[in-house]
Amino acid sequence: MSALIPFWFIVIAILWTGFFILEGFDFGVGMLHNFVGRDEPGRRAAINTIGPLWDGNEVWLIVAGASMFAAFPGWYATMFSGLYLAMVLLLMSLIIRGVAFEYRGKRDAAEWRRTWDVSLTTGSLLAPLLIGIALGDLLHGLPINSAQNYTGTFWDLFQPYAVLTGVTLVLICLLHGATFLSLKTTGDMLERSRQLARRVAPFTAAAVTAFVIWTHVSSTSTFFLRPLELLAILAVLAAVWLVYANRDGFAFAATTVTIASCIISIFVGLYPHVMVSSTNPAYSLTVDNTASAPYSLKAMTVVVVIFLPLVLAYQIWTYYVFRRRVSREEFMPAQRPTVPAQSIPAQEVPLRAAPGTPSSALARLRGALHGRKL
């Protein structure tokens, strides 16, 4: 067996982990933006905490999918065709959520924004739920025949372990998003973010503990938890304590570790399988019977080794550029006596403001605060 086969399994695990760490808080913010921001400026401030970041974060999912296609075509084919309707739902969630960011502010009408708020919230809830169910199904087994094809129905996907995985991921994303918002907002929004984190945290901890124990029981027969599983539980307990202690930065680090250890433990539990067959263990998909030819893996290895570090570098730089907190005041409607407020789309407020009005003064002040080279 080519050493590149396990290497690519690890790459895919890393891509899924990266996706959930980064897009995890985007999902959380998407679900929570309505609760953290109680009015229009507040909601916009909440959305803008992830505004510059979410698109780049979502690419992790696309690359994870494409890498499965290229490195393990059999896995990709069985999983995507077997989970067919779940995939349709997932795509629809990702679509309504993705356009919601762009389109929400493009018309200044309460109903219009309301529609996109609902899209954003629904999409951000369904996406981690469905992906979680899918990952749970991989590990827990699905009816798969000897030709590596799924033979079950849509409802077979909703087995208890898979549903638990989905719910756990949603709860982790909620907590992760709330701690992220605690780091990125100010004033009463910050207070509400912390409050939400405190409310969610115990449920997240319970779900993660249940998930870890069930994963352990279903993938190994030893009694003691593996270090990774122990880490997941410790991290989520630490997160609970940290959100109650208002240690936002450490709390966010703890939720990050929780997500990472949960996702990685799924992949560790899977290996060397990639999809377990509940019809007959011999029909299970493994890294070997689904992998691409060694040459393809080699070609892609060159690309991933060059580009993944590069991607990490510029994404880290992006987070550095947008490190400031976002405050509700930035989105308060400016006082513009000469122009009726309704004809102006919210997005263009700073640009349209006449000199000397609060918003343009604020924009300039922000520019100065952000340390632009004047």
Add this chain to the structure above:
Amino acid sequence: MSLDLARWQFAFTSINHFLFIPITIGLAFLTALLQTAWHRNGRGEYLRLTRFFGTLLVINIAIGVVTGIVQEFEFGMNWGAYSRLVGNIFGAPLAMEGLAAFFLESTFLGLWLFGWDKLSRRVHLLTIWAVAFGSALSAAFIMAANSWMQHPVGFVMVHGKPVLNDIWAVFTNPVFVWGYSKVLLVSLVTGASVMLAVSAWQLRHGADRAVFTKSARLGLIVLVPAILFTMLVGDELGVIEGQYQPMKIAAAEAQWSTCQPCSFSLFQIGGGNNDQTPTQIIEIPHLLSLLATNHWNGKVVGMNPLQAQYSKQFGAGYYVPDVFIQYWGMRTMAYLGVVVLGIAVWGLWLIRRKKLATSRAFLLVAIWGVVLPFLMNTAGWLLTESGRQPWIVQGIMLTKNGISPTVSTTWLWISVVCFVALYGVLGTVDLLLMLKYARKELPPPPTETDADLEAPVPAVQY
């Protein structure tokens, strides 16, 4: 039924996806040019235009991105057997696309949109170029994958399965080199047409003439060479496809029997797969020979001899694509290309006469002319994809063998209905938003304090 639904769904989602992609690639490049102009000469109108067309760009990117995710998932969902067989070759460019191009495009789009007041002007200018470069590079990988389906290269057959043995060959595939060039060029044509149409509408409706004349001129200056080269590259692509996929080219002329030299008919009445003797109107001698082979007296093998040859080579079967789509796809694409060229040359002549901003007739034509590139692109894709049928990978796998064996017709119906409904709604929203923002007033001229290079430009926010 499953096969038809899966094909129909893929055609529907890809045609929709490719409405947005050329705008993104073309407009990203043009917006980058505008911002570069502002960066170099510091004149406020270029900044205003950058912001104005940047907004249109972003409305499109949003939907281009989300429809792209559907494309990636569909191979596994609907075309499982295909993915299993050729994933080791076809999947590689897709994974590379994500890593090398899509990450770049998406991350830097966020930096560009939100970074106006956070990055130095030079770095901020680089971010829009990174978006333009990333989107163009993205298309390269996708086209490499698609070209492999048209003309598979760089592999050996191992137990009936194609296995990649030369990735370089995939990226030097002549179908890729010419096909990708054509995609880049039509993207410029599409982006430039959009810019021209929007500027024309603004000029007709009394917008600031000095400003929108600049963008109309930029659109035209890009449009003229882009459409000319599109035609030349398209012609060469036709010759190459004629070599590797002779059936595609024969069907595009409804040429049932072999001819030498071959004439090209402007129109025909009747035709299609069951009518081998359509009435062809206005035949231009030697033109098909020229188009298909680059030779005055070139030979084009007809569909009947090709059908006989393929039946012998691959076993009994029907190897003729839909002749109606081929014949009219080819003509729609070519004729509309000529119309676009005509509009562009007219505009260029008006620039010379210094009448661009005042010729109301031209401005009206330029506004409505914006639909032409989209029809042209769609016709071109129908021609190239339908012309590959019945193959999903030319000579290696038939489309009917590529579908997911256990995906039921019910599931397919559900997904088709969902996608059609969702795309219908989003397409309408996108169109309405584009119209709304295209008809908006320009952002006001920078005030004196803003005009000097030291004041920050406010960022875009959601």
